[in-house]
Amino acid sequence: MTEPVFRLWGGLSAELNGASIDLRQAREQRMLVALLAAKRSWTARESLCQWIWDEPPESAPNELHHLARALRRELAKLGLDDVVQNKSGGWQLDILPTSVDAHLVDHLISARKHDDMHASALLAEALRLCKGTPLAGIAGERIESFRTTMKEARRRAMVRFYQVELRLGHCRERVGELLALFPEYLGDMNLTALLIVALWLDGRQHEALATFQQYRENLCGHSLPFPREMNDLHTRLLNDGLTATSGGFPLGDPIGGSTVDKNGQLTVAVRPESGIPEEIKDPVAKAFTQENVDCPIKIEDDCVICVVPVDVERKRVVGVWMAKLAKAIDRQASVGISLAGEENARELALSERARAALGKAARGRLAIALSDDVRHLDGLESGRRVDLHEYKRAGDTDEWVRVVQHDRSLQEPVVGRNRASVGKVSSSGHTVTLNNSPVGKQVTASVINNSQW
Template structure:
């Protein structure tokens, strides 16, 4: 694989064909970091100044141009001419994201994977690239936030890598690495569970039990109870039910060809952003209650869990029912839909990609995350009830995510006008439709601009 030109892991450096750049001033370095972090996107001048100065001076706007000249001069040494661009108070660095190690790591984590062996190779490469301290030597509020995101990406890669490695039967090869990681990540449930599983599958059962007891004792010292997933894992161990090919927490499912029964029940987890599932339980139940369907609804942790019978058409759930959920639930909420039970559904609803989409969405939006096996169910694609092309692949586990928004007053007016006049509906901003027809009186869309509607 081609090495990235720009490195943020282990410090800041840029080198191409033996030629490197020399940014001597801290402000020049911070400007480069900020523009690289934007992933070829435009950054507002005010935001760029916050990356460069803790307290931007009055002359910050003029100084940006001086810093940009120095940056252009150094980048030209690498053959990058005229890549520092600005217009109307916006700045960007026109460099391919895969030339930057942090974005290449993200790409390797989220890239489609054929099977566990392919996933292992890509994730091993991601972990090689993100060795060391991210942005070592830099300190500021904005940089600290980006450093935290980089560390979380590395953690995702680690979890996914050790999952596939253990499923491939490489417990003995990886157990030493997991033991070395444990002191630093003793509070991380997934990495701890993977260490316990690796020890158990390698035949080191007393050590596996001792590690579990140590984790449980650490929780007690902080007044915390044992997570249900860890308790279930320990029970499986005691009952000799933990196998590398058995799937489930913490090993996950094989990549490439789902082992899930195609007639398995869909489990839907709805997590309100408020963290109070009792506030939306009745609203969710109303969506999942039909004269011909009995869907059990319960509360687990901060999610409302709904189990849909296997004989209910999956398109109906993912298409029509999710659109009705967006219309019915007044709170921001994230949804996870899985074929492998409530645990995976809750994890999807709590995934970083779902929470990030929810945090960036306007009030009233519903974020839906599908498990990979749900996205590829036979017979799900096609037809009018669900448009799978509007789901984007994201996250460490090949999740598929989209955002639904419901603005009842505006949608009802627009839908009625559309039916009455037969004219196309447009907005002053970008609008992407979810399907070609309204659901009831609701127009459902992946992106709806909040500006005034007009008719074309």
């Protein structure tokens, strides 16, 4: 069956088998965008009204039904009958997310890549879809927020595309494109660094150093700190320590291009489902802080990246550290853990399977995606410290996914005149104490500390 195509890049349109619709009413357009943005999930009536009106009128609920009828009539012209659904105050558009160009872009960015050539092809297709102004001609506060999200997805696709292209040695082919992007993305560290590398590897060292200086002056003019990564890159340039295959910032590591070093460092990428990575950087650093362990923490695109030293037990990272992280952060996040370097860890953190698992978990805090080599490393499968039965293979891929829950209510004291504090709930074996005297083991009980009585 042919699927419809909904375009949000370059303006709103929908077509199927050569037929198209024309939504001229601004409110109908905003309603369709809101339902498409939800990725086939149900949208509450109140939220939908906020997409359609910046300040919903009292008549909004009634008008919503009129708009829905009009939208149904237009979609029926494409043969899409009954795709606009209403249930218990919620609304849904029953359309595959990959029928929407904005979601297809996200899918292409996060899809598993076999190697750099495969990554280049997928990312080139993502950039082909990102033409023009997203949601052109449509206004509204929620629309503007989603437009910003779409622009960030395009920027992320550009960074990754040029990373793999330069790793493949296509510097001369891409340097012109990066030069054209530079004025628009003058403050973007990653794209600027990639331009500098492309110029340098193309034999244009003078222009590379001039670009570096222009970036530095721009940050100085805005009283912004100069990134350590850029200083390190400058040092490598001056010491002739830069090659297309040297790895590290800004090119990253080849995808599937080398055998995984079983004695190598684990890389952990943490991506918040809401907000920006800067907001969780400190909690991540706190969760990963161990005595006599130095774990470098940095922000790369939309992830917080941590490189774990080789002397840290891997079981501890995927078990204890993840539990601490679930307790430390205040929002849902996706985590990727890999031995194959930063790029692979980020791809795992962006895995659609991990994010889908997180969305299905009522109290899920972290969706952790392990690469297959990490899971089987050092007898991890038989280890007792990690509940490995909770890691499920994601289809026929080499990913293993687990959702970690954290119920903060279990950490808070019970408010009442007895002021008893409740510890971890267990299914068996704990001893209930009363005034520090054992009462006996219970089949199902909580550890209760009544010492405050």
